[in-house]
Amino acid sequence: MHLIIDLCVVPLGVGVSVSEHVTACQREIQASGLKHQMHAYGTNIEGPWDDVMAVVKRCHEVVHSMGAPRITTTLKLGTRTDREQSMDDKVDSVRQRMQQT
Amino acid sequence: MHLIIDLCVVPLGVGVSVSEHVTACQREIQASGLKHQMHAYGTNIEGPWDDVMAVVKRCHEVVHSMGAPRITTTLKLGTRTDREQSMDDKVDSVRQRMQQT
Amino acid sequence: MHLIIDLCVVPLGVGVSVSEHVTACQREIQASGLKHQMHAYGTNIEGPWDDVMAVVKRCHEVVHSMGAPRITTTLKLGTRTDREQSMDDKVDSVRQRMQQT
Amino acid sequence: MHLIIDLCVVPLGVGVSVSEHVTACQREIQASGLKHQMHAYGTNIEGPWDDVMAVVKRCHEVVHSMGAPRITTTLKLGTRTDREQSMDDKVDSVRQRMQQT
Numbered sequence: 345m346h347l348i349i350d351l352c353v354v355p356l357g358v359g360v361s362v363s364e365h366v367t368a369c370q371r372e373i374q375a376s377g378l379k380h381q382m383h384a385y386g387t388n389i390e391g392p393w394d395d396v397m398a399v400v401k402r403c404h405e406v407v408h409s410m411g412a413p414r415i416t417t418t419l420k421l422g423t424r425t426d427r428e429q430s431m432d433d434k435v436d437s438v439r440q441r442m443q444q445t
Numbered sequence: 446m447h448l449i450i451d452l453c454v455v456p457l458g459v460g461v462s463v464s465e466h467v468t469a470c471q472r473e474i475q476a477s478g479l480k481h482q483m484h485a486y487g488t489n490i491e492g493p494w495d496d497v498m499a500v501v502k503r504c505h506e507v508v509h510s511m512g513a514p515r516i517t518t519t520l521k522l523g524t525r526t527d528r529e530q531s532m533d534d535k536v537d538s539v540r541q542r543m544q545q546t
Numbered sequence: 547m548h549l550i551i552d553l554c555v556v557p558l559g560v561g562v563s564v565s566e567h568v569t570a571c572q573r574e575i576q577a578s579g580l581k582h583q584m585h586a587y588g589t590n591i592e593g594p595w596d597d598v599m600a601v602v603k604r605c606h607e608v609v610h611s612m613g614a615p616r617i618t619t620t621l622k623l624g625t626r627t628d629r630e631q632s633m634d635d636k637v638d639s640v641r642q643r644m645q646q647t
Numbered sequence: 648m649h650l651i652i653d654l655c656v657v658p659l660g661v662g663v664s665v666s667e668h669v670t671a672c673q674r675e676i677q678a679s680g681l682k683h684q685m686h687a688y689g690t691n692i693e694g695p696w697d698d699v700m701a702v703v704k705r706c707h708e709v710v711h712s713m714g715a716p717r718i719t720t721t722l723k724l725g726t727r728t729d730r731e732q733s734m735d736d737k738v739d740s741v742r743q744r745m746q747q748t
Contacts, residue, residue, distance in 0.1 A: 350688035352723060357562030360615045360729055367744035383686040384734035385653035385723050397498055404524050413527035413562045418620045418723055419520040420688050423505050426514035426663055431687035441670035451587035453622060461628055461660030461716045468643040484585040485633035486552035486622050514663045519721045521587050521620055527562055532586035542569035599700055606726050615729035621722040625707050628716035
């Protein structure tokens with residue numbers, strides 16, 4: 345099952361700045377070799393279900409290991425069986441329609 | 446890692462009513478033996494990370510197998526290492542505070 | 547437009563326990579007179595769009611006023627034009643199907 | 648209150664492709680004049696609370712007016728009072744940390 349997610353990991357109990365922990369997550373995501381794209385409120389990742397979800401788990405593990413006692417994550421997960429569709433396809437599909445009258 | 450999630454599975458391409466698919470998910474959740482509680486916009490589930498996430502995957506599998514070509518799921522995931530806290534603890538904690546002046 | 551939401555307000559920079567802030571939100575929700583139901587990972591609220599969204603804003607205002615420098619909220623919003631459906635209707639619909647073989 | 652959101656509007660009952668409806672939302676967002684950035688699983692928008700939330704409402708209105716009988720939206724909302732931070736600042740902060748070490 346091919347999966348596209350939008351991942352937003354929020355550590356609690358570490359103060360107001362969370363960029364150090366978010367960066368550690370980005371490194372886990374990058375190390376996974378999965379296609380990904382960061383945006384201002386999360387990171388999109390795509391690949392086989394188990395691989396993508398393993399990265400989500402590693403993000404929780406690494407953020408806890410950095411000292412965060414609590415994490416709340418928001419995740420969107422998309423799967424489809426009718427056809428293959430990448431993250432780029434999704435954005436292109438809307439961009440093309442935007443250019444039509 | 447103990448995990449509490451809030452799961453909301455949304456099948457696309459099956460018409461406006463999704464209760465048949467949501468019911469199938471509830472049956473998967475119930476069959477897992479994990480503690481869970483349905484509400485009007487999702488279902489809370491708690492247990493070991495891998496067990497809980499396996500149920501999420503089975504929900505996608507069963508909803509696709511019922512004919513839904515596309516699924517978008519919203520998930521909240523909470524973990525903490527400072528202390529054990531169940532779903533009931535979370536609700537009780539706020540309810541007790543509500544009763545104080 | 548009738549709206550059903552699932553609201554989860556997360557204050558950052560206030561330490562690991564957030565129940566004091568969540569309780570303040572619950573009081574705002576209760577004061578609104580809107581129908582609502584707390585669960586272990588948020589609160590469902592229903593009513594006219596503007597009234598419900600005004601409560602969400604007041605939650606951010608009150609949590610900041612308590613000293614939280616940063617808030618991240620996850621919200622699910624449901625509207626439908628085909629028929630009226632309350633929070634109770636949604637849960638009942640699935641519960642009834644669960645009882646059928 | 649300055650607000651950064653991540654908006655993902657999902658029409659139900661319109662078939663498996665939702666890009667026509669997502670495009671209509673993008674046009675509403677663009678027409679608002681608010682700073683925004685589309686990604687593969689939503690769109691980030693920033694600006695004053697009431698302006699941003701008005702766009703979310705117009706998205707629901709326009710998608711219903713196109714014939715979608717039901718909509719479920721997932722929204723992340725971020726506010727902070729300790730300092731100003733734009734969508735670009737958030738991404739830059741993590742990108743800079745990624746390049747260190």
